[in-house]
Amino acid sequence: MKDDKWFIKSKNGKERTGVLMKLEENDQSRYEFEVWFEYTRLAMNDIKEGTMLAVPNYATTKEEIHYSILEVTSIKPIHYAIGEDPQGYPGFVLEAAKNAAHDWTGQDDEPTEDTTTIQCTAIPTNLELLERKDGCDFQSEQNIPMVGAVVRILDTEPTKQVVNKDIDLDAEKDSLFVGGKLIRDKKVETFVRIEEFIRVHFGIFGFTGAGKSNLLSTYIANLLTSPKVVKIVLFDLMGEYTVLLLDQLLNKKINGQILTIGKQTLPEGLFKYINQLQNFSDLNTATTQFQKYTLLPKALVSEREFVKQGLQQLIKTKAIRFYQDAQSLTIYDVFFTDAVPWAQKRQKEKFNQRKEIVKKCLQQAGLTGNYQNTHFTPDLAKTIREELEKELGNHTYKDFKDKGDFNNHLAKLKELETTTDIFFAAGTTLDDVVKDLNNDKQSSLWIIQAHNSNELRNFSKRLGEKVYEERRQNGLVDPLVSFIFDEADEFIPSKTNGESYENSKEIVETLARRGRKFGLGIGIATQRTRYLDTSIMAQPHTYLVSKLPRESDRDVVAEAFGVSKDMFRQTFKFKPGNWLLMSHDATGLKAIPVPIQTEDANQRLKEFLKTLT
Structure with a gap:
């Protein structure tokens, strides 16, 4: 190749190569591959989940080399002396293990022992790199890789092209946001199409500690600060997004509102203050009460005083509203x-x-x-x-x-x-909310909170129906609106237990099946996917998945999106903020899971809080 930046090289300038050892058919990904590399310590840093590999396929001729592009989904170093399951006389096994430890540390960037290998599992991306005398380019894969062929590792720039293959970064720049960066190479950004992400729905699935709320905050912030007008309606069952989206609520370019359902949702002093009721408390007292009722992420505990200033700004700017039923x-x-x-x-x-x-x-x-x-x-x-x-x-x-x-x-x-003759100073009606959601002049954020979860579910149906019917009758498709349900198992359970559950489930299903025609999408986030209604679970075209320890939860996600359960093995090693991003429409690599690291919402909020005085 004329360009020496296509493939990764070792310190001595040699291309780091492996061999395609095995090819098997797979129901979900068409094929699954096994690739071996010679072990070195630095090679272990170059080869990780998400690494893109290039291997010649059967379309190769004397004039052209066709490299099938594979994505690594799992990796493990193997030492022949102890294998994967050490068995035998304890004294021999222990001695072999001690020698193996020396082999691991003694091979920096040059393999000196033939007892060590790096074994990778990979899946096809359905792309290939075509090399001609006049240059190289990516195109649809023409044939399957050759077993026994030399495997190379794509460098940063070609990896960017693979991950964002079907996205025109220049033409679509105002309709994209950065979904995250590759875990193995932070220089590679993964872009997401805003319209496809919202209109054909998304799901976020991760167990406690995976950073689900943090991710949702980051993505909402990215959507709202993009050039495209976007409306976000977030049903906040736990009341945790007041702080996690504080910067967006106070962004003057965004119509940020917290809509509370029922008088008990807010502390009495705050409710009286925002509605200027008789004997209402002063601003400081209302702010102190608001702070006590607001969940604060652990990472922001040290910023408590700045958060209090932000909450006071919410009160002063009349961003806290009361729903007048x-x-x-x-x-x-x-x-x-x-x-x-x-x-x-x-x-x-x-x-x-x-x-x-x-x-x-x-x-x-x-x-x-x-x-x-x-x-x-x-x-x-x-x-x-x-x-x-x-x-x-x-x-x-x-x-x-x-x-x-x-x-x-x-x-x-x-x-x-x-x-009906009682009007509150902070009162907001259903018509007010719907009017804003159909206003294409400004992006909006509506965080819906309620003391009574039944009221929150019932309200979701009334709002969803109102917006859907108005758009259907008037033929409206803009602006894009995303109805996001955090703790989604409380809104769309597989088994309903009461009228409010039936109400929320009914409207979510309506929006999921028919809302896209009118610019209405849903977002569902939960840690327990097996409790979700399976017909709704299958509707999102974009999934973000992190650790799901229970096999039953992984089974639901795998079946709904159409991927192999083995694909989730890499998520077991994920740190908070690491996610498997896969999409049929919104990303440049269709239906291929890409392991990414997302921005930390807490860091974004810390930077914002410093601006408050």
């Missing part, structure tokens, strides 16, 4: 959806008759249509309630009244007579 309800919500479920499910056969009663009462109350955009007022709620009671008093409908089919509706109407 009563003002958000429409006639359609109460009478034509399951927001107020029918009291008698056994009366389903009389649905049309109930519908006639409702429409008649609404007409008598002066309403003739447009129920989805008609909100309640105290007077309207009272008028409808009186008309409904009058209609149910008619002997024709006496059976409905006796069986309580409208009890829930009457109770809700009575409630709305008193609650």
Whole structure:
């Protein structure tokens, strides 16, 4: 080759080479390969999970060399004297092990012992490097590698081309974000397409300590600070993202809001302060209460005082909102959806008759249509309630009244007579949120929190349905919106336990299956994948996977994405912040897992906190 930077060399200038020893068919990756390299200590640093290898394939001719590109998925040094499972007389085995230790340390960059090898498992990337007299280029693989052929290690620049093969970095620069850097070579950045990442959904799966929340914070920050207008709706069950996304909430270029569902979600003093209620506390007291209620990552404990300043800024900039449920309800919500479920499910056969009663009462109350955009007022709620009671008093409908089919509706109407005239200074309605999510002028972050997890799940359905229906009816596809469910097993469990679980599961499934047509995507993050609904689990086209100690969790991910379970062996050695990134659409290397290291969100936040005064 004319360019000597294609393949890695040892200190003496020789190419570091191995031999393709074995080829086997594989249901998921087509083939699996075994490659041997001569052992040296420095070679162990050059060959790691994610390393790209080049091996001649059967399309090679006298004029052209076709190198199939393989990716290393596992690596281990082997010493012939002790093998992988030392057996035999203890004295001999111990002596052999001592000699092996000398062989490991005695071979720096020149192999001197033929008893040591580096054995690698690799999979195809479906690409090949074509070498001609006039140069080299990457293209689709033309044939399979030759067993016994010499294997070389791609250097940094060609590895960049492989990892981002189908991405035009110049043409797509405003539609990409950096997903991470290769674990084995930090100079190699892996780019991710924003639209494909959001529109066709993503999943983040890692056990406790893997850095799931840290990764989610990093990716959300990357999306929001990109040139593309993006809307993020994060359902924060544990309330941990107030600090993890503090810099984004306070970014003046972003509409950052924390939307709280239910009065108990915020401490009393803070709730009174943001709503300017009677006897509300001062700003410092409200801030102190807010800080006590906010989860602080361990890495930021030393920055506690700066975090407090940031929380105070959130209060002062009115970034903490309170969801006004009563003002958000429409006639359609109460009478034509399951927001107020029918009291008698056994009366389903009389649905049309109930519908006639409702429409008649609404007409008598002066309403003739447009129920989805008609909100309640105290007077309207009272008028409808009186008309409904009058209609149910008619002997024709006496059976409905006796069986309580409208009890829930009457109770809700009575409630709305008193609650719809109460407005809070920090109040936000469903229409306010939907209007912002459809505004293509500015990126937004909505962190949704609730003291009661049932309320959070129910709200997810109301918001999801509202956005989906409005976009469907008006043919809207922009801006991109990602509904992200942290602790996703609490929103889309395989087995539902109560109405709120059914509600959240229903809307997530709707968005997962049909939302992409209207620019709506989902993100799911959890440590227990085996508890997720499998039909929804299979919808994301982009996965990020770290340690999953339980085999049942790995099985679910492998089946959903269509990769071999053996692929996850490398994740056992992952440190926090290391992830296996694989995507059918969003990355340049299609459906090939790439081990990456992501940025530390805590470091980003520390830098931001220093700017607060």
